[in-house]
Amino acid sequence: MAELQTRTEPVITVKNMVKKFGGFVANDNLNFEVFKGEIFGFLGANGAGKTTAIKILSGLSIPTSGEIKVAGFDVYTQTELIKRNIGYMSQKFSLYEDLTIKENFRFYAGVYRVPQKEIMPRMMDALAEVGLIKYKDRLISDLPLGWKQKLAFSIATFHNPGIVFLDEPTSGVDPVARRNFWEQIFKTVQKGTTVFVTTHYMDEAEYCNRVSIMDKGKIVALNSPNMLKAAYKVDNMFDLFLKIVR
Amino acid sequence: MIIAENISKSYQENQALKSVSFNINDGELFGFIGPDGAGKTSLFRIIASLLLPDCGSLKVFDYDVVKQYREIRQITGYMPGRFSLYTDLSVEENLDFFASVFGTTLKENYELIKDIYIQIEPFKDRLAGKLSGGMKQKLALSCALIHRPRILILDEPTTGVDAVSRKEFWELLDGLKARGITIIVSTPYMDEALLCDRVALIQEGNILSVDSPGNIIKNYNKKVYSIGSDNNYRLLTDLRAYPTVLHAFAFGQYLHYTDSNPELNINDLGTYLESRNHSNISLQVIEPGIEDIFIDLMETVKVN
Numbered sequence: 001m002a003e004l005q006t007r008t009e010p011v012i013t014v015k016n017m018v019k020k021f022g023g024f025v026a027n028d029n030l031n032f033e034v035f036k037g038e039i040f041g042f043l044g045a046n047g048a049g050k051t052t053a054i055k056i057l058s059g060l061s062i063p064t065s066g067e068i069k070v071a072g073f074d075v076y077t078q079t080e081l082i083k084r085n086i087g088y089m090s091q092k093f094s095l096y097e098d099l100t101i102k103e104n105f106r107f108y109a110g111v112y113r114v115p116q117k118e119i120m121p122r123m124m125d126a127l128a129e130v131g132l133i134k135y136k137d138r139l140i141s142d143l144p145l146g147w148k149q150k151l152a153f154s155i156a157t158f159h160n161p162g163i164v165f166l167d168e169p170t171s172g173v174d175p176v177a178r179r180n181f182w183e184q185i186f187k188t189v190q191k192g193t194t195v196f197v198t199t200h201y202m203d204e205a206e207y208c209n210r211v212s213i214m215d216k217g218k219i220v221a222l223n224s225p226n227m228l229k230a231a232y233k234v235d236n237m238f239d240l241f242l243k244i245v246r
Numbered sequence: 247m248i249i250a251e252n253i254s255k256s257y258q259e260n261q262a263l264k265s266v267s268f269n270i271n272d273g274e275l276f277g278f279i280g281p282d283g284a285g286k287t288s289l290f291r292i293i294a295s296l297l298l299p300d301c302g303s304l305k306v307f308d309y310d311v312v313k314q315y316r317e318i319r320q321i322t323g324y325m326p327g328r329f330s331l332y333t334d335l336s337v338e339e340n341l342d343f344f345a346s347v348f349g350t351t352l353k354e355n356y357e358l359i360k361d362i363y364i365q366i367e368p369f370k371d372r373l374a375g376k377l378s379g380g381m382k383q384k385l386a387l388s389c390a391l392i393h394r395p396r397i398l399i400l401d402e403p404t405t406g407v408d409a410v411s412r413k414e415f416w417e418l419l420d421g422l423k424a425r426g427i428t429i430i431v432s433t434p435y436m437d438e439a440l441l442c443d444r445v446a447l448i449q450e451g452n453i454l455s456v457d458s459p460g461n462i463i464k465n466y467n468k469k470v471y472s473i474g475s476d477n478n479y480r481l482l483t484d485l486r487a488y489p490t491v492l493h494a495f496a497f498g499q500y501l502h503y504t505d506s507n508p509e510l511n512i513n514d515l516g517t518y519l520e521s522r523n524h525s526n527i528s529l530q531v532i533e534p535g536i537e538d539i540f541i542d543l544m545e546t547v548k549v550n
Contacts, residue, residue: 045408046379175281176495177281201435
């Protein structure tokens with residue numbers, strides 16, 4: 001949304017990343033860096049290889065080759081350290097539907113080893129920020145999707161990770177909830193957190209400091225939205241995406 | 247013609263549809279635009295005769311959805327929001343199965359689904375569960391069409407689909423519409439509203455407005471300002487603090503702002519933003535989009 005004033009240090013470094021499944025090359029020699037405090041948009045068509053890359057960057061999958069560091073840790077040998085230092089939220093898996101808001105917070109706090117004494121006060125702060133304190137004993141299954149997404153984000157960042165990965169966080173929610181969600185992202189980056197996000201909403205691509213566009217396993221464009229629009233002579237990110245991917 | 251009168255549906259204390267009425271004309275491409283939880287899926291299931299309304303009446307080409315569900319199922323193709331084909335059958339087996347249920351064959355209707363099916367035909371021996379998202383969507387559409395329905399009901403066919411595939415999907419719908427098929431579609435993407443003949447904006451079980459996208463925009467009487475500066479996040483906070491603000495929201499590269507004062511002097515707003523130390527301010531009145539109007543309607547409903 002605002003240009004990054006200065007280049008900060010990289011928190012994700014990807015050099016020559018390749019991931020093959022048998023003969024199929026899902027990630028074909030990817031090269032990029034993501035800087036501290038940046039909102040990095042990771043765009044691409046369905047099946048372009050985004051999810052494969054995110055799985056590697058979040059320590060869930062080992063690449064075939066390449067030199068990749070996330071939060072200073074190696075993706076081959078330090079996956080457990082990576083997992084502890086990042087947050088992850090996807091539209092598919094977010095919260096336990098049959099637990100209450102409070103129980104979900106307690107569960108994740110336990111998984112991420114948040115000190116026992118800090119859990120309650122920090123949960124109350126997080127709930128105050130999204131305006132849901134009085135619903136803390138409600139089951140997740142009883143909440144509207146927009147609330148679930150806000151909560152999933154609060155939980156993904158509850159252990160104060162330096163980097164948070166958001167995989168299509170706003171699919172299907174209403175236009176106001178979508179914007180509220182992005183305001184939550186803006187607030188989080190003000191604190192220095194790095195956000196790595198995928199989306200199919202092209203207006204949301206505009207909110208990123210930089211975006212990369214993947215097509216058939218390769219990164220085919222990477223720059224700030226304004227620079228990309230100028231380079232491809234288009235007015236908006238939707239037209240840019242069509243021009244590059246079609 | 248589809249005629250719905252005062253349709254209501256509740257699940258325990260949750261009222262999903264609140265006395266909803268509308269008409270859909272033959273051959274129309276009709277969109278239900280609204281977020282998750284608005285009641286779109288309940289409504290579509292009622293139209294497809296898969297769910298009974300608590301009260302109200304709904305007729306599809308003169309057939310009553312409650313009493314004449316058999317006739318309705320012969321003439322409707324329904325593509326649910328969640329992928330509902332047999333994942334352990336191949337592409338071709340799924341099509342054969344749905345064709346045989348309706349007493350027809352793939353061969354007999356090949357020409358109707360050709361434009362869509364041709365794109366997945368190279369994978370016809372692949373299990374449906376092993377297809378990519380875009381291919382699943384095309385198979386589901388082919389299966390919904392295999393019995394030559396007069397009405398096609400598509401529940402959020404493009405949610406989670408990338409921008410290019412979304413565009414291609416709507417081009418396919420245009421082709422089906424040209425064959426005279428009535429299409430009812432729901433979507434959370436406001437830009438897709440513009441591709442419908444008429445749309446119903448739906449929120450929390452109520453239809454807020456039904457009209458052509460052009461008329462909805464033409465009849466909207468608030469001014470929408472597009473505003474940008476070097477720091478849009480701070481700009482958003484400052485605009486929300488302006489005394490006569492109605493709404494301020496991020497819209498891609500700029501913010502969209504509406505004011506409760508129809509006589510607002512744009513220069514006053516500019517001066518205010520300068521006093522808040524914004525630089526490179528751009529400020530102009532723009533034609534509202536469907537998304538602006540939808541947000542305004544949503545916020546108004548909330549206040550009331």
